[in-house]
Amino acid sequence: MYKIKTLNKISKKGLGILGKNYEISDDCENPDGIILRSFKMHDMELPESLRAVARAGAGVNNIPLDKCSEKGIVVFNTPGANANAVKELVICSLLLSSRKVVQGINWAKTLKDEGDQAASLVEKGKSNFVGPEIYGKTLGVVGLGAIGVKVANAAHHLGMNVVGYDPYLSVDSAWHLTRFAEKATSFDDLLAQSDYITIHVPALPSTIGMFNSEAFAKMKKGARLLNFSRDTLVDTTDIQAALEDGTVSCYVTDFATADLLNNDKVICMPHLGASTPESEENCAVMASNEIKDFLENGNIINSVNYPNCDMGEKNGERMTVAHKNVPNMLKHITDLIAAKGVNIDTMLNKSRGDYAYTMLDLQGKIDPAIAKEIEDIDGVIKVTLL
Ligand SMILES: NC(=O)C1=CN([C@@H]2O[C@H](COP(=O)(O)OP(=O)(O)OC[C@H]3O[C@@H](n4cnc5c(N)ncnc54)[C@H](O)[C@@H]3O)[C@@H](O)[C@H]2O)C=CC1
Numbered sequence: 001m002y003k004i005k006t007l008n009k010i011s012k013k014g015l016g017i018l019g020k021n022y023e024i025s026d027d028c029e030n031p032d033g034i035i036l037r038s039f040k041m042h043d044m045e046l047p048e049s050l051r052a053v054a055r056a057g058a059g060v061n062n063i064p065l066d067k068c069s070e071k072g073i074v075v076f077n078t079p080g081a082n083a084n085a086v087k088e089l090v091i092c093s094l095l096l097s098s099r100k101v102v103q104g105i106n107w108a109k110t111l112k113d114e115g116d117q118a119a120s121l122v123e124k125g126k127s128n129f130v131g132p133e134i135y136g137k138t139l140g141v142v143g144l145g146a147i148g149v150k151v152a153n154a155a156h157h158l159g160m161n162v163v164g165y166d167p168y169l170s171v172d173s174a175w176h177l178t179r180f181a182e183k184a185t186s187f188d189d190l191l192a193q194s195d196y197i198t199i200h201v202p203a204l205p206s207t208i209g210m211f212n213s214e215a216f217a218k219m220k221k222g223a224r225l226l227n228f229s230r231d232t233l234v235d236t237t238d239i240q241a242a243l244e245d246g247t248v249s250c251y252v253t254d255f256a257t258a259d260l261l262n263n264d265k266v267i268c269m270p271h272l273g274a275s276t277p278e279s280e281e282n283c284a285v286m287a288s289n290e291i292k293d294f295l296e297n298g299n300i301i302n303s304v305n306y307p308n309c310d311m312g313e314k315n316g317e318r319m320t321v322a323h324k325n326v327p328n329m330l331k332h333i334t335d336l337i338a339a340k341g342v343n344i345d346t347m348l349n350k351s352r353g354d355y356a357y358t359m360l361d362l363q364g365k366i367d368p369a370i371a372k373e374i375e376d377i378d379g380v381i382k383v384t385l386l
């Protein structure tokens, strides 16, 4: 029986994929795997039993990746599984940032006690809520991954000019991106051209604070900014100054904070980007499949800290070894196996940064003591016999 601990509410349909050999609860002790959404794991003690963490979603800034890598815990996410949900809310927000819909609705509500006068007061007051159309305007998309590409394509279909910036654009994203999107020559070029800017990059040391006073100074006066990625990408003090002096005319963010909630030029949402039944299910299905394939077969698909390694379904004895990416590891591991008279049928080894992963299909019955001996090799982190 495998034990899975959930740290957030995860779609039941998705968890159902795991099947009868899985005990799933939010308070289990010694879990083999954790499935979570935005729960912040940084202060959590990582149990010795833990082999895998699956983020049902895209962003992994809530997970202590370095600590997991050091302990041989493989972390997964679910690329693209919630991208459509976010795209739809971004398109909605483009319109909200332009047309003063939120402000207009809030004002209309104040007329609820005006009786027969309400209709004529509405007509008199509506001129305060005029806002421009998005058709023919330029949208700058920062980060052309799963979400950015979908937003760019949808905005093109709505008649916008689209300019994109992504120095690490993947081949897959390039295949899916509308040919009408123009490539910004630099981040500054995107800032200078755009009437609307939408942010779709992960929160990394290189992206945190990328929207600061320096960036705002390069933007078109009155541009509108949308942030459905992470709060830390936009400097809170600098955005408030940019809103105050009119550099930015509206900021729509999926990350409500006390400062921003008080600002009339900010539309704050309570992190709703991925909150659709479809996306919650897609993410949970993908996360469950990833963790199940890893726990049962040792395969790594869509990891964010270990290399992807896939030897298909196991058929016999399989050993997996998480280790440091240093010379001679394979020699040490295979020498020890050979010394026990065990034959290796198939082997796969891949590395990613400082870490590597080796999968070995072994012939015959294996003495579990081998795992302990391999684990004692300097540089080996975790050995699992499946
Ligand atoms: N509001 C919400 O509910 C949700 C928020 N997100 C956030 O959106 C982010 C993006 O999600 P996806 O598109 O699915 O991820 P993704 O990994 O498919 O795309 C990210 C893109 O950003 C690019 N990038 C990285 N550094 C960059 C830089 N300095 N400048 C420009 N581009 C850069 C990458 O090359 C990649 O193409 C996530 O990391 C997460 O923080 C994701 C899903 C839901």
Ligand SMILES: O=C(O)C(=O)COP(=O)(O)O
Residues within 6 Å of the ligand: 037, 038, 056, 057, 058, 059, 060, 082, 271, 273, 274, 275
């Ligand atoms: O997938 C992401 O990065 C998200 O931000 C979605 O977060 P959530 O799963 O809705 O808590």
